Amino acid sequence: MRLGIFGGSFDPVHYGHLLLAECAREQLALDQVWLVPAAVSPFKIGRQPAPAKDRLEMLELGLAGSEHLRASPLELDRGGISYTVDTLAEIARQQPAAKLFLLMGADALRDLPAWREPARICELATPAVVRRGGAADPDFGGLAAIVSSQRLAEIHSSQVQMPLIELSSTDLRTRAAAGHSLRYRTPRAVEKYIETHRLYQAARD
Numbered sequence: 001m002r003l004g005i006f007g008g009s010f011d012p013v014h015y016g017h018l019l020l021a022e023c024a025r026e027q028l029a030l031d032q033v034w035l036v037p038a039a040v041s042p043f044k045i046g047r048q049p050a051p052a053k054d055r056l057e058m059l060e061l062g063l064a065g066s067e068h069l070r071a072s073p074l075e076l077d078r079g080g081i082s083y084t085v086d087t088l089a090e091i092a093r094q095q096p097a098a099k100l101f102l103l104m105g106a107d108a109l110r111d112l113p114a115w116r117e118p119a120r121i122c123e124l125a126t127p128a129v130v131r132r133g134g135a136a137d138p139d140f141g142g143l144a145a146i147v148s149s150q151r152l153a154e155i156h157s158s159q160v161q162m163p164l165i166e167l168s169s170t171d172l173r174t175r176a177a178a179g180h181s182l183r184y185r186t187p188r189a190v191e192k193y194i195e196t197h198r199l200y201q202a203a204r205d
Helices: 015-027 052-062 074-078 084-094 106-114 118-124 149-156 169-177 188-196
Strands: 002-008 032-037 069-071 099-105 126-132 160-162
Touching: 002 015, 002 084, 015 032, 015 069, 015 099, 015 126, 015 160, 032 052, 032 074, 052 069, 052 074, 052 188, 074 084, 084 099, 084 118, 099 106, 106 118, 106 126, 118 126, 126 149
Parallel strands: 002 032, 002 099, 032 069, 099 126, 126 160
Antiparallel strands: none
16 A cells, blocks of 8 residues: 655644645555644644644544545544654554655755654655645755665655645634634635634634
């Protein structure tokens, strides 16, 4: 099985997340893509996200009806700071026959050498960089010191193209806090969940 792993806070999930996952699924011929909400992102320590239960439920609502995309509670169940290397190691243990692809943006690729055990991450999964329309070529130079030239070529060939879509969870939270519409930015079921549960009523960082 070819399995894509897409991590993030998903606070809340929006159409940009879903389009990214679907573009990766199609272009990398993935059998499944798992969207894995972080318990505590190591890059966002100090910011209080929406409760894990709400973020997971919104993600499941957003993915309803999809055969190939699913929400994974792995990091939420584990708790604590969500390190990618730990998540990939657990998935590899659960799915020993799967070939793993780690979906990420160009900014994450740039920072990857500073992540916990970056060489191990690149052993466990192939980083698949998602390029948004009009973006410059990603810089793979930072990986040269931690992977072989053969592995680097494989990573380079696993890029994913997606249209430019100007959506962010930060913007959705700000709009929700101000009482503005989220229509056409996130699936209707997610929009209604946010309204019903009065999420993001106090503006977050």
